[in-house]
Amino acid sequence: MNIKSQKDFFSGLMFMCVGVAFAWGASSYNIGNGARMGPGYFPLVLGVLLSVLGGVITFKALVVETVDGEKIGSIAWRPLFFIIAANLVFGASIGGLPSIGMRPLGLIFGIFALTFIASNAGDEFNLKEVTILAFILAVISYAAFILLLKLQFPVWPAFLNA
Amino acid sequence: MELFDNLALGFGVAFTLQNLMYAFIGCLLGTLIGVLPGIGPLATIAMLLPATYALPPVAALIMLAGIYYGAQYGGSTTAILVNLPGESSSVVTVIDGYQMARQGRAGPALAAAGLGSFFAGCVGTLILAAFAAPLTELAFKFGPAEYFSLMILGLVGAVVLASGSLIKAIAMIILGLLLGMVGTDVNSGVARYSLDIAELTDGIGFIVIAMGVFGYGEIISNLSKHESERKIFVASVTGLMPTKEDFKNMVPAVLRGTALGSLLGILPGGGAVMAAFAAYTLEKKTKLRPGEVPFGKGNIRGVAAPEAANNAGSQTSFIPLLTLGIPPNAVMALMVGAMTIHNIQPGPQVMTSNPELFWGLIASMWIGNLMLVILNLPLIGIWIKLLSVPYRWLFPAIVLFCSIGVYSTNNNTFDIWMVAIFGVIGYLFIKLGAEPAPLLLGFILGPMMEEYLRRALLLSRGDWSVFVTRPLSASLLAAAVVLLVVVLMPSVKSKREEAFVED
Numbered sequence: 282m283n284i285k286s287q288k289d290f291f292s293g294l295m296f297m298c299v300g301v302a303f304a305w306g307a308s309s310y311n312i313g314n315g316a317r318m319g320p321g322y323f324p325l326v327l328g329v330l331l332s333v334l335g336g337v338i339t340f341k342a343l344v345v346e347t348v349d350g351e352k353i354g355s356i357a358w359r360p361l362f363f364i365i366a367a368n369l370v371f372g373a374s375i376g377g378l379p380s381i382g383m384r385p386l387g388l389i390f391g392i393f394a395l396t397f398i399a400s401n402a403g404d405e406f407n408l409k410e411v412t413i414l415a416f417i418l419a420v421i422s423y424a425a426f427i428l429l430l431k432l433q434f435p436v437w438p439a440f441l442n443a
Numbered sequence: 444m445e446l447f448d449n450l451a452l453g454f455g456v457a458f459t460l461q462n463l464m465y466a467f468i469g470c471l472l473g474t475l476i477g478v479l480p481g482i483g484p485l486a487t488i489a490m491l492l493p494a495t496y497a498l499p500p501v502a503a504l505i506m507l508a509g510i511y512y513g514a515q516y517g518g519s520t521t522a523i524l525v526n527l528p529g530e531s532s533s534v535v536t537v538i539d540g541y542q543m544a545r546q547g548r549a550g551p552a553l554a555a556a557g558l559g560s561f562f563a564g565c566v567g568t569l570i571l572a573a574f575a576a577p578l579t580e581l582a583f584k585f586g587p588a589e590y591f592s593l594m595i596l597g598l599v600g601a602v603v604l605a606s607g608s609l610i611k612a613i614a615m616i617i618l619g620l621l622l623g624m625v626g627t628d629v630n631s632g633v634a635r636y637s638l639d640i641a642e643l644t645d646g647i648g649f650i651v652i653a654m655g656v657f658g659y660g661e662i663i664s665n666l667s668k669h670e671s672e673r674k675i676f677v678a679s680v681t682g683l684m685p686t687k688e689d690f691k692n693m694v695p696a697v698l699r700g701t702a703l704g705s706l707l708g709i710l711p712g713g714g715a716v717m718a719a720f721a722a723y724t725l726e727k728k729t730k731l732r733p734g735e736v737p738f739g740k741g742n743i744r745g746v747a748a749p750e751a752a753n754n755a756g757s758q759t760s761f762i763p764l765l766t767l768g769i770p771p772n773a774v775m776a777l778m779v780g781a782m783t784i785h786n787i788q789p790g791p792q793v794m795t796s797n798p799e800l801f802w803g804l805i806a807s808m809w810i811g812n813l814m815l816v817i818l819n820l821p822l823i824g825i826w827i828k829l830l831s832v833p834y835r836w837l838f839p840a841i842v843l844f845c846s847i848g849v850y851s852t853n854n855n856t857f858d859i860w861m862v863a864i865f866g867v868i869g870y871l872f873i874k875l876g877a878e879p880a881p882l883l884l885g886f887i888l889g890p891m892m893e894e895y896l897r898r899a900l901l902l903s904r905g906d907w908s909v910f911v912t913r914p915l916s917a918s919l920l921a922a923a924v925v926l927l928v929v930v931l932m933p934s935v936k937s938k939r940e941e942a943f944v945e946d
Binding site for chain 2: 288289291292295296299300303306307310311314315316317318319320323324327328330331334335337338341351353354356357359360361364365367368369371372373375376377391392395396399400402403404405410411414415418422426430431432433434
């Protein structure tokens, strides 16, 4: 059997899986009945509905012809990895990782780390340019978020304060 | 006249130096971010929302409304100057606007967009003020069954207006509704789908979803395109004033666009995007005057009408939100989130219990529109400079502001981990061709819908017929059915596909 639309086929599968997962999860809560709905009632109905829709989408993707096969195309691993990694490292710098005993490194460190990691997601990486960019962003953020909006962020690494 | 009393009260609130300043800052920031290609009003509002946390509620909402208009306005500028729609409602503006810019008429195109939007904004504000009171009266007649049916109508509307596959849009809404179920159930206290994570018992933050899906997802997808596809040709702007001939063509187009936009904005599921599409289609149907440039080749009407319509629509889409408490589209869903953060439950009671906020917001919408004209036409040079900033400098900054914004919502790194997950999910949605806007709407409406469904059925002792035996509820559901049937009719279906193919 040929897949006529890749995008629809896989999105249908995704909807089916998520629908089943939610419906299965709902069954562990009290369902109740129409007049007295338990916490599981509404999610169960929605979960079943979503899996049915997912099934229809998948089925259509196998049957209905499309012009170009609606290919998903290659996945942009590089930007995906670096953008998400930049975000995670920023989170770790600002909040620390208590589970492994890492203390916060602060906003300024986080901004430099984020800028350097995220910049790898693009086509070119120019060390000088990125350093300047990180510096500018750090100054702007410090002025806007710490001085002006007075958000409660650790600014400098925690070990310096101790 | 009560209307004028109310407006006077509103202007009294809005015309304080402090609130004028917030409106100004909102418009400025909104335009600043909105001008950047690929960032729509949704991402802009989500990104700038944390900036309003520290403000008093009235000021915060005024600023947010300013951000919203600014973002939309900035999107039109980008559309005209660089052939890149900054957001979906300026997709049609690109067609004729960019052609005008190529012919060296970027100035008149920008002026047409600006003046058209301003006029539409004024009308939209008046309509909003006039309809608010009677609709609020109506809202008090609504029981849980009516609210539930209204939400169904709204969601159906959102599906109908989404581009692409209908059934996928419905699935995305249901997915959104399900994500809205995560967290503690208000009735039983059971923590649903929390996976034993303490933070998840409060539910998933809507900012996390908005930023992950609309911010990170978009950035990753943009970066995956090759540099040449992102190449930007920035048209130069010489002379802003449209000619007399331009005005002659523009005025009726703006009037038509405004009327259409106001109407579509009120409808649940409507709003700026559909208004712009409909207005452009309508203009294309009207006869060309002798000597007029054809559509698609730089006709000023093709800029003025959709821009007027999208502004009128974005104005009147506040009506269902402010009177019924139901967001008609994803941007308004974000506004609900913003209001809840400031402890305001959107709905009919806002007008009576908090008239300063209500009328102040409406008055500041008009002021915001005025500021945008003042801000944009003379400052256009700055925005053009901003457009020539290379993307490789922009995207790390966007990632940074998203991260800071997410963290500052709760001062909790858990939200940063979540936004990473939703960033991956957002990119997946783009790859699978599933439009994420309906998901956000479903997410906001999910808990409300469940609550109203529960109450309606509790009152009727489990009898589902309550939704069709109560006349108001029945007519709302009938409208939803009619809407679905109309879209599925073969002739309309092909038209709809045609309309969305133009982007």
